[in-house]
Amino acid sequence: MKNLYLLLIAATISPLALPATVDLHAHWDQRCQSCHGHAGAFARRFLRIENDQLVGAHHNGNLDAFLRNHYLNDELVAPVTAMLKAQVASRPLFNQKCAGCHGTAAEFARLSLLIKDGVLIRQSNGRKVVDYLASHGRLKPDEVQIVIDSLTRVRLEVSGPAK
Ligand code: HEC
Numbered sequence: 001m002k003n004l005y006l007l008l009i010a011a012t013i014s015p016l017a018l019p020a021t022v023d024l025h026a027h028w029d030q031r032c033q034s035c036h037g038h039a040g041a042f043a044r045r046f047l048r049i050e051n052d053q054l055v056g057a058h059h060n061g062n063l064d065a066f067l068r069n070h071y072l073n074d075e076l077v078a079p080v081t082a083m084l085k086a087q088v089a090s091r092p093l094f095n096q097k098c099a100g101c102h103g104t105a106a107e108f109a110r111l112s113l114l115i116k117d118g119v120l121i122r123q124s125n126g127r128k129v130v131d132y133l134a135s136h137g138r139l140k141p142d143e144v145q146i147v148i149d150s151l152t153r154v155r156l157e158v159s160g161p162a163k
C-alpha cells in the first residue's frame with residue numbers, strides 16, 4: 001500500500017505526468033506573470049537575440065541554464081525560450097491594433113482561431129483569417145501577414161509546445 005502511494009506521488013510530480021499539450025501562455029500566466037507581467041512586454045523590454053540565442057538584460061549569455069533553475073520544468077525550457085524569442089523578434093502589432101477589442105492574442109487565439117493544414121482559420125465558420133483581415137482591423141497591407149504569422153504562432157503556443 002505504501003509503495004503504491006509513493007508510486008502515485010512519483011507519477012504526479014514527474015515531468016512525464018504533465019499533459020501532452022501545455023498551453024504556454026496559460027503556464028506563463030500562472031507561473032511567471034506575477035513577477036514579470038505580460039510575456040510579450042517582458043520579452044521585448046528585457047530580452048534580445050544575439051547570434052540566434054536569447055539573452056537577458058541581467059543574464060548575459062545563453063539563458064538555458066538559468067531557466068532550468070528558474071520556475072520552469074526542463075521540458076518547458078525549449079518551448080518557453082522559443083516563445084520569448086519569437087516575441088522579441090516580432091512587432092507587437094496585435095497589442096497595438098487589435099487587443100483593445102479582442103483582449104490578449106492568447107485569449108483571442110484560444111476562443112476564436114484554429115489551424116487547419118497549416119492555415120489560420122476562424123473557429124466560427126472555418127474561413128481563412130487572412131481574407132477577413134483584408135477588410136477588418138485597419139491593418140496596412142504589409143502588416144496583414146505579420147499579424148497572421150504572430151497569431152498562427154500564438155495559436156500553436158496555446159495548444160501545446162511547438163510541433
Ligand atoms: C518570484 C518572482 C519570479 C517568478 C515567479 C519568475 N521569475 Fe523570472 N526572474 C525573476 C527575477 C527577480 C529575475 C532577475 C534577477 C535574476 O537575475 O535572477 C528574473 C529573470 C528572468 C529572466 C532573465 C531576464 C534577464 O533580464 O536576464 C527570464 C528569461 C525569466 N526570469 C523568465 C521567467 C519565466 C519563464 C518564469 C516562469 C516559468 C519566471 N521567470 C518566473 C523573478 C521571477
Ligand code: HEC
Pocket residue numbers: 094097098099100101102112122123124125129132133136137138139147
Ligand atoms: C474596434 C474593435 C475591433 C478592432 C480594433 C479589431 N476587431 Fe476584430 N472583431 C471585432 C468584432 C466586434 C468582431 C465580431 C464581428 C462579427 O462577428 O461580425 C471581430 C471579429 C474578428 C475576427 C473573426 C472572429 C471569429 O469569431 O470568426 C477576427 C479573425 C478578427 N476580428 C481579427 C482582428 C484582428 C487581427 C484585429 C487587429 C488587426 C482586429 N480584429 C481588430 C472588433 C474589432
